[in-house]
Amino acid sequence: xxxxxxxxxxxxxxxxxxxxxxxxxxxxxxxxxxxxxxxxxxxxxxxxxxxxxxxxxxxxxxxxxxxxxxxxxxxxxxxxxxxxxxxxxxxxxxxxxxxxxxxxxxxxxxxxxxxxxxxxxxxxxxxxxxxxxxxxxxxxxxxxxxxxxxxxxxxxxxxxxxxxxxxxxxxxxxxxxxxxxxxxxxxxxxxxxxxxxxxxxxxxxxxxxxxxxxxxxxxxxxxxxxxxxxxxxxxxxxxxxxxxxxxxxxxxxxxxxxxxxxxxxxxxxxxxxxxxxxxxxxxxxxxxxxxxxxxxxxxxxxxxxxxxxxxxxxxxxxxxxxxxxxxxxxxxxxxxxxxxxxxxxxxxxxxxxxxxxxxx
Amino acid sequence: xxxxxxxxxxxxxxxxxxxxxxxxxxxxxxxxxxxxxxxxxxxxxxxxxxxxxxxxxxxxxxxxxxxxxxxxxxxxxxxxxxxxxxxxxxxxxxxxxxxxxxxxxxxxxxxxxxxxxxxxxxxxxxxxxxxxxxxxxxxxxxxxxxxxxxxxxxxxxxxxxxxxxxxxxxxxxxxxxxxxxxxxxxxxxxxxxxxxxxxxxxxxxxxxxxxxxxxxxxxxxxxxxxxxxxxxxxxxxxxxxxxxxxxxxxxxxxxxxxxxxxxxxxxxxxxxxxxxxxxxxxxxxxxxxxxxxxxxxxxxxxxxxxxxxxxxxxxx
Numbered sequence: 001x002x003x004x005x006x007x008x009x010x011x012x013x014x015x016x017x018x019x020x021x022x023x024x025x026x027x028x029x030x031x032x033x034x035x036x037x038x039x040x041x042x043x044x045x046x047x048x049x050x051x052x053x054x055x056x057x058x059x060x061x062x063x064x065x066x067x068x069x070x071x072x073x074x075x076x077x078x079x080x081x082x083x084x085x086x087x088x089x090x091x092x093x094x095x096x097x098x099x100x101x102x103x104x105x106x107x108x109x110x111x112x113x114x115x116x117x118x119x120x121x122x123x124x125x126x127x128x129x130x131x132x133x134x135x136x137x138x139x140x141x142x143x144x145x146x147x148x149x150x151x152x153x154x155x156x157x158x159x160x161x162x163x164x165x166x167x168x169x170x171x172x173x174x175x176x177x178x179x180x181x182x183x184x185x186x187x188x189x190x191x192x193x194x195x196x197x198x199x200x201x202x203x204x205x206x207x208x209x210x211x212x213x214x215x216x217x218x219x220x221x222x223x224x225x226x227x228x229x230x231x232x233x234x235x236x237x238x239x240x241x242x243x244x245x246x247x248x249x250x251x252x253x254x255x256x257x258x259x260x261x262x263x264x265x266x267x268x269x270x271x272x273x274x275x276x277x278x279x280x281x282x283x284x285x286x287x288x289x290x291x292x293x294x295x296x297x298x299x300x301x302x303x304x305x306x307x308x309x310x311x312x313x314x315x316x317x318x319x320x321x322x323x324x325x326x327x328x329x330x331x332x333x334x335x336x337x338x339x340x341x342x343x344x345x346x347x348x349x350x351x352x353x354x355x356x357x358x359x360x
Numbered sequence: 361x362x363x364x365x366x367x368x369x370x371x372x373x374x375x376x377x378x379x380x381x382x383x384x385x386x387x388x389x390x391x392x393x394x395x396x397x398x399x400x401x402x403x404x405x406x407x408x409x410x411x412x413x414x415x416x417x418x419x420x421x422x423x424x425x426x427x428x429x430x431x432x433x434x435x436x437x438x439x440x441x442x443x444x445x446x447x448x449x450x451x452x453x454x455x456x457x458x459x460x461x462x463x464x465x466x467x468x469x470x471x472x473x474x475x476x477x478x479x480x481x482x483x484x485x486x487x488x489x490x491x492x493x494x495x496x497x498x499x500x501x502x503x504x505x506x507x508x509x510x511x512x513x514x515x516x517x518x519x520x521x522x523x524x525x526x527x528x529x530x531x532x533x534x535x536x537x538x539x540x541x542x543x544x545x546x547x548x549x550x551x552x553x554x555x556x557x558x559x560x561x562x563x564x565x566x567x568x569x570x571x572x573x574x575x576x577x578x579x580x581x582x583x584x585x586x587x588x589x590x591x592x593x594x595x596x597x598x599x600x601x602x603x604x605x606x607x608x609x610x611x612x613x614x615x616x617x618x619x620x621x622x623x624x625x626x627x628x629x630x631x632x633x634x635x636x637x638x639x640x641x642x643x644x645x646x647x648x649x650x651x652x653x654x655x656x657x658x659x660x661x662x663x664x665x666x667x668x669x670x671x672x673x674x675x676x
Contacts, residue, residue, distance in 0.1 A: 015511060019512060021512075022516075026525070030528050138395075139649065141656060142604070142656055143645075144607055144627075146627065147644075150634045151634075151638075151642065154634050154635060154638050297517050297520065298520055301519070302611065321613065328523075332524050335517065339515065339516070339517055340515050
């Protein structure tokens with residue numbers, strides 16, 4: 001078991017190094033001088049030399065790559081944003097929780113609807129419910145997320161105005177609502193810029209967790225109302241893909257000998273489907289769920305832009321329009337590494353779901 | 361004891377027993393797939409719309425109607441059949457923010473999107489399968505290096521990598537096309553490499569090699585025909601996601617630039633007006649969805665047709 005875990009973790013290392021090399025190369029390929037990009041067109045030669053020396057830009061490329069890797073991996077230092085002149089890592093602490101919350105909510109919706117829909121489709125193959133689900137899934141994977149988001153916003157914020165179904169079309173909390181961070185509510189004395197402070201700040205930026213920790217129910221309700229539309233929009237593509245893979249994986253398993261044997265034994269149909277079939281159909285479903293994390297991150301750029309969510313996706317969009325390269329580079333790295341790590345966890349979970357795997 | 365074997369002339373074979381090529385079998389099966397028929401029908405209609413855009417569209421897609429017709433900015437659709445007064449000019453999808461006929465722009469957008477889909481994936485298939493073939497053929501450390509590099513590209517969510525590439529190349533439709541082609545290369549490289557690895561030791565390839573066939577002949581005459589089915593399925597499905605991604609890039613302002621009638625660009629430039637003029641967002645989005653759906657359905661259909669085992673489990 002531990003050997004399997006160790007080997008899988010080891011496999012992720014070269015990929016993460018590869019990601020850093022690729023993003024470093026991309027950053028170096030950007031046309032224009034990094035100094036004028038950071039200090040402006042009118043930077044003097046002396047100022048540029050000082051800047052290049054401070055940033056290590058006068059070193060050979062391989063040394064620069066080494067410095068970059070050391071800063072990112074060991075210190076979590078991604079440099080400073082050009083537009084805001086503040087560390088990108090601080091921006092990550094502010095914004096990553098927003099995206100995580102949105103992504104988790106979307107994935108939860110996608111799994112909660114996609115998996116049961118796929119199971120029912122497989123069990124009632126070729127019934128009306130199966131045909132409708134599969135048509136829905138086909139449309140779901142073909143739908144532009146941002147279009148769905150805009151349409152949802154129009155329906156729920158404009159057409160359903162003055163009804164109980166009204167939902168806010170943008171923002172994360174109603175303007176003026178300032179939640180107390182849990183560490184202040186609990187009376188913790190934290191000094192700024194310490195690790196404990198940064199971690200606490202990260203957690204307090206998870207609006208839903210923070211409002212539960214501090215019993216601010218009005219904030220919780222407000223945050224949830226703001227989260228529904230973007231999360232639903234973001235969940236469609238993963239939901240459709242999860243429903244399709246659940247259906248095909250279940251169909252495959254339901255035709256197996258051991259399912260027939262279970263039925264012959266007189267096990268109830270419900271037990272056959274949920275215990276015998278679903279458990280064996282889980283591997284492909286979990287693999288696909290892990291792969292959806294990439295779709296969610298990409299979708300977050302679009303969804304957050306539409307719904308005015310100040311998460312990583314929105315920051316990435318702003319950085320693209322403002323040509324803020326350190327931010328683009330850092331966020332791409334963080335998202336790609338997050339994607340690799342999630343899929344590593346998915347692979348590790350195989351060993352728990354299917355005990356045969358760790359023996360190989 | 362000598363036995364006499366009768367020569368069997370082609371006429372004596374029962375027509376139903378006559379052997380058919382895999383290609384014709386697949387096409388016959390394809391036309392029995394509901395998915396494929398729907399996808400193929402939509403795609404044919406889209407291709408016709410793309411070819412005959414100038415005949416179908418009532419206006420030039422970039423024509424500003426100020427001073428030509430009495431229309432308002434972002435005017436709602438006016439359809440004569442649905443009670444719009446006959447004396448007003450008909451604009452079935454309304455007028456956009458620059459006083460242009462939205463319907464004509466959506467029609468011309470078909471050309472742009474189909475071009476994006478075919479050109480990006482065409483490029484990715486060619487480059488990807490060459491890389492995969494070389495990698496599989498060479499084997500050893502070269503194969504290892506090439507495939508690990510492909511793994512790294514696959515480790516990025518493709519849309520984000522496309523964004524990163526565009527920040528280097530600069531925005532614009534052409535650069536968006538390159539970016540999407542690049543992020544799609546690894547899939548085809550992997551598929552082609554797998555085919556090369558599984559086929560290169562088989563007898564018919566070994567026989568060809570023994571007869572002195574060059575590596576190129578082996579690749580194009582022996583391996584490629586056998587790898588083609590999986591490549592075609594993947595390419596069809598990839599076209600769907602390429603169109604979706606290109607539209608998303610244009611929506612963010614990174615792809616096609618105004619006044620190009622591209623659906624994502626049209627959506628992006630009017631997104632802040634969705635509450636007052638939803639028609640300007642609704643129609644381009646529907647157009648994207650129908651086009652992507654057509655390729656998805658066709659791709660699923662071809663896959664089922666090529667794999668009879670799969671077709672049976674999904675049908676029965």
